[in-house]
Amino acid sequence: MSGKKHSLLSASGAHRWLACPPSAKLELQFPDTTSEAASEGTLVHDLAELKLKHHFFTNDLPRSKFTREVNKLKKKPLWQDEMMRHTDTYLDYVNTAAMAFEHDPSKGIEKRVYFGAYTLADQEDENEGYGTADCILIGGETLQVIDFKYGKGVPVSAEGNPQLALYALGAYEMYKMLYPIERVKLSIVQPRLSDGASEWDTTISELLAWGEYVKRQAALALEGEGEYHPGEQQCRFCRARAQCRARAEENVRLAFQVGKKPPLITTDEAGQYLLQGEDVAKWLKDLQEWALSECLAGREVPGWKAVEGRGSREWTDMETAFEVLQQAGINRAVLYEEKPLTLAQVEKVVGKKDFEDAVGAYVVKNPGKPTLVKESDKREAIKNKITAVEAFKEEKDHE
Known part of the structure; x- marks a missing residue:
């Protein structure tokens, strides 16, 4: 259950090293850290694993043992009662997915798969080329990989998701002699979001073609070669994000680019600037946090210093x-x-x-205020043409 290791070219970090191959080795200079959110995620994954095993393999995990194991998890410091409800949503999804197969599918829960043939890993190294899929269903010509995400901040899409695609490649290599796999379905269940499930279908031929691309990027990443390609997605959790020169130079270019242009920008340019500038604010925040840590460690950051912020008062009794x-x-x-x-x-x-x-x-649900999101967002676009003043006036009237 817990204590999963991460390799240099891990599936969870594939969105980063596929887009920016040299970042894989660059990250090695920085310590791997964890967070309370990550620990919370591990706890709820342990609970989800127990529920699936009890439901599908009751003989191996009968009610009495299942209850004892769940009670152990409930004693953990990060336990929250709502975890029971959210893991029930995940269980319901997996059960419904299994029932959709023509015949009862084979089920792999927290299944360890090897995709090292695509990340060019040494199979004898237990920390390279392996990953653990939350749930794998296989029946007839269909392979389905289901991932449970507990985060509630950023929706994760299953479409072309590299982590799940690597798990699917590993599952295919494991089961291709037993099943005539032709269709691959990737699913992400994120129950703490209102639209908590994302699904994507592809063919095994398309997946294998993508696997060849993975091999080329992995070869570059293992040598620390290739082009740095900073961006909002790949930089978000990169351990080198604060000090990465490529990211710094790209964000400075985006923030301060100049040139002789018309005095007013167009809507086309606005859309382009919004996309290009996504990482600028995040980069500045990461840079500030790193500079502060350097000042607190006694090192000089020219033009800056660490001071005590605004304090707060509290009762002693x-x-x-x-x-x-x-x-x-x-x-x-x-x-x-x-x-x-x-x-x-x-x-x-x-x-x-x-x-x-x-x-x-x-209870009545009032409409939320108009929000600008990417075109890929699943919510329906506001079709009626109203001014911002009118839109925000309507929202104020509902307060």
Whole structure:
């Protein structure tokens, strides 16, 4: 379950080293760190694994053992009760996907696959060329790879997803002698988002053709060669992102490019600038964080210094302090305020189904304010032609 290792050319980092091959070796100069979100993700993946194994392989994981294992997870510091609900959504998706096969498919849960033939790894090295797929279903001519994502910030698309595609290549190599695989389906279940599932179909011939591209990029990455190609996606989690010269120079170019042009930009140019500038603000933030760490370590960053930010105050003993104030004549009502929980908080306390049954009739969903997103976003575009002033006035009227 836990403790998964990551290789130089890992599947999870494929979106980075495929686009920017030399970044794979450049990252080796920086320590690999983890975060609370990553630890939370590991915990909920362990729970998801237990649920799938109990559902599909009940003899191997009967109810009593399943309950004991889940209770162990509930004692972990990062445990949240909502994890049960979100992993149920994942289980329902996998179960529905399995039932869609003409015959009961073969099921691999947390299945270790080897795709090193495409990343040019040494098969004897247990840390290279391997990955663990959350769920693999195979039946007839169809191979389906399902990935469980617990993040709620950024939607992850299954379309052309390199991590899942590498897992699919590994699964194909493992099972191609047993199944006449022709169709490949990639699925991502992200239950903490409203549109929590993404699916993409391709053919095995297209997947294998992509595998040849992977081989060429892997050869460059293993030698630290090829062109640096900074961008919002590949730089987001790169450990070298703050100090990478290619990223710095590209963002400076994007932010300060000059030339003789008309005084007003066009909508075509606006769209282009928005796409080009996505990484600029993130790069500046990464640069500031790194420069601050250097100052705090006693190293000089010309033109900058670390100072103590705005402090905050807090009670050492709030209850005693309030008692003193009340004894001094301050009315209790002045010190405490009563306010209702928000709608979302009430729904969480009551439970989504009970909430809907009891008070759903008293809830109305107001339209959100207009938001600019990429064309690839699945939400329907606003078709009616209204001005920004009119749009934001409508939103204010609903407040």
